[in-house]
Amino acid sequence: MGEEDEKAGERWRDAILNLSDAGLNIDSLQKLVMKKAVFVDDDTYVKASVASEQARTIKSLEKRVENLERELDAAISAAARARVENRKSETAQKKAELHAQEVTKELENTTKIFKLHMEELRTQQEVISRKDNEIKVLESIIQTVSLKE
Numbered sequence: 384m385g386e387e388d389e390k391a392g393e394r395w396r397d398a399i400l401n402l403s404d405a406g407l408n409i410d411s412l413q414k415l416v417m418k419k420a421v422f423v424d425d426d427t428y429v430k431a432s433v434a435s436e437q438a439r440t441i442k443s444l445e446k447r448v449e450n451l452e453r454e455l456d457a458a459i460s461a462a463a464r465a466r467v468e469n470r471k472s473e474t475a476q477k478k479a480e481l482h483a484q485e486v487t488k489e490l491e492n493t494t495k496i497f498k499l500h501m502e503e504l505r506t507q508q509e510v511i512s513r514k515d516n517e518i519k520v521l522e523s524i525i526q527t528v529s530l531k532e
Contacts, residue, residue: 388459395452402445409438 413435 391455392452395448395455399445399448402441402448406438406441406445409434409441413438 413431
């Protein structure tokens with residue numbers, strides 16, 4: 384798209400140059416007619432008037448072209464800024480998505496570890512409960528043996 388913008392810019396510059404040259408030629412012709420011609424016929428006067436009007440029109444068109452060029456440059460700059468902002472926002476979104484994935488993975492890993500710890504705690508609780516029962520049985524046996532003696 385940069386080459387297209389560049390070509391369009393060159394065409395605008397060429398068009399402005401052509402308009403400027405035409406305007407200068409008309410101005411020169413008008414000055415020449417004013418200096419050299421004291422008496423002119425109606426046809427020549429009409430042609431000079433048309434040339435003068437064309438010169439004013441050309442100047443007006445040159446200003447319009449310059450304004451349009453400025454607007455085009457501003458639009459191109461705004462589009463470039465928008466593309467940069469879009470890239471920044473896409474980058475930020477990707478970072479946020481990666482962070483969310485990392486947090487999710489960490490949460491899943493933590494959950495797995497928690498389950499393993501819970502399973503180990505249950506196993507240890509069962510062992511403790513069995514040993515507690517064994518202790519109670521042994522205490523009963525000891526009491527029974529103590530009573531017999």
